[in-house]
Amino acid sequence: MAEKKKCSAVITEQRRLTPDIFSMWLQFPEEYNVAGMAAPGQFLSLYCRDGSRLLPRPISICEIDREGRWIRVVYRQAGEGTKEFSRLRPGETIDVVGPLGNGFQKHSGKNLLIGGGIGIPPMLALANELSGETEVVLGYRDGALFLKEDFEKSGAAVYVATEDGSAGTKGNVIDAIQKNHLSAEYIYACGPIPMLRGVKEYALEKGILAQVSMEEKMACGIGACLGCVCQSVSKDSHSNVNNKRVCKDGPVFDVEEIIL
Amino acid sequence: MNLSVDFAGVTMKNPVTTASGTFGSGAEYSGFVDLSRLGAVTTKGVASVPWPGNPTPRICETASGMLNAIGLQNPGIDLFLERDIPFLKQYDTKIIVNVCGKTEEEYIEVTERLAKAEVDLLEINISCPNVKAGGIAFGQDPKLVERITSRIKRKAKQPVIMKLSPNVTDSAEMAKAAEAGGADGISLINTLTGMKIDIYRRGFALANKTGGLSGPAIKPVAVRMVYQAAHAVKIPILGMGGIRTAEDALEFIMAGAAMVAVGTANFNHPSAAFDVVQGIEAFMRKQGVKDIRELIGCVD
């Protein structure tokens, strides 16, 4: 009856992309191939070995190799948990529950992917799987770019914005969209709340369907604790109080659905 | 080997349940744990109407524990009866429904609505530190504890467990007050009120400023309070607070708990509650214990 489980994945590669961003490939066991079930926009709960850190770290799926049973995650060293992950070496294992949440609804047509900061990684899994014309706008703080070449390899046209102007358009992702006269039928976005607000405003103004991936502190990661809610326009299925659970009802939502 | 226990007249196949609020109504965890292998499932607090809960962030991690300030978000008794109870009835496990309210009348309304429902026990939460009205306000004064217990008892069709707070000077006194009010059991501990400050943002980690501390960090406090309550009252005790392994659970049982609940540990390991059941079994086999009841309160 109990068909889901916490499983142990083997780290097959660990690489530093910038001073504080790391890339890690995880391989899953044959009998529990998390990669085989994964879709762009979903996330993994990664657990610390240090027993004093009880809560899982939600990390987005950045790339998927279903046959090879691999998932790539790209993460910022934010605190002690992610510092611990960055010290793991190939051959070591990490406990994982996943894939969790709902991914992006994929459309064929003119797609615009927008990633800001540590919201960039999940957009790569999506870029790899979208057919049709795909443009990607990546927003960074400074010139320490990461994953840009990976997006280019996916076949997408890539545009960059940096806050300090050291690469691409100086400013934010919306500035880059305007400067490069980008247009789209569908928008997919992940990044900090101020960026998502800008994306929402832009999408509503242009009448473009947009999906955004949200972030909130989590405890269970599976919809039981009600820790990770965000305010929604419609009633949530759990409590009927306009509080959607980021982990279970999201993390990807239609932008009109979320109060930002 | 016998693992079954009798708790307030209800026979449980083993002494392990889930701590309210950490396991929903079981649906989300049912993929990870066969609910039929648990002695009981204890559901998240339910009120007479839906509650939206507190603003976010509601969660923060602390050393060997966490703070939460969910604020008792819940769907209200109507949807709960329609959806959650039928879900749990599919499993061969007992159902403990945790009840919350802002006024005595609200607790009583929920108790009455549950009268015809197929639930085995009620657990009355008079100890939530995260809501302003109700909750803990009832749990900190022995006179109020006794009064609300006896008012609920008059209406309840199922045995009533009063869930007590550790945020009091003398929890044993509250246990006695609940017993005097006619409670059929005591559960403890709820979370300890705590606070975390984000020094970089110069603000509170939780939007509610304070939250309830749970997890292994509180276990020694919980074991002590269970021990003291067990010596203060005759009614059975459902012990919880930081249980992560069978060894932790056995400490509570030996201190006097007839049942134990696994809470925060579910977040660390989604099959934690079942792992505790299996671990207790293994311990008994190794130690040649034939009946779990030999262990309840064996450390005096």
Ligand SMILES: Cc1cc2nc3c(=O)[nH]c(=O)nc-3n(C[C@H](O)[C@H](O)[C@H](O)COP(=O)(O)OP(=O)(O)OC[C@H]3O[C@@H](n4cnc5c(N)ncnc54)[C@H](O)[C@@H]3O)c2cc1C
């Ligand atoms: C759906 C989702 C997807 C994410 N994907 C990525 C990703 O692909 N790459 C990446 O670098 N980061 C991602 N994050 C953020 C990541 O979860 C946090 O940076 C990480 O948990 C920090 O852990 P820590 O122990 O290093 O930091 P600490 O600050 O020590 O963590 C303490 C606690 O707070 C939680 N926490 C801290 N920051 C966040 C945050 N921003 N969001 C949620 N919980 C947090 C931790 O999980 C932990 O429980 C994602 C968050 C969510 C909700």
Ligand SMILES: Cc1cc2nc3c(=O)[nH]c(=O)nc-3n(C[C@H](O)[C@H](O)[C@H](O)COP(=O)(O)O)c2cc1C
């Ligand atoms: C996220 C969360 C939500 C909780 N919600 C409730 C609740 O609705 N009702 C209640 O009586 N206790 C609630 N509790 C308290 C737990 O049931 C339990 O008493 C406490 O967490 C101590 O046990 P633990 O350390 O094993 O988690 C909650 C605890 C947590 C962590």
Ligand code: FES
């Ligand atoms: S983290 Fe528990 S409901 Fe989302």
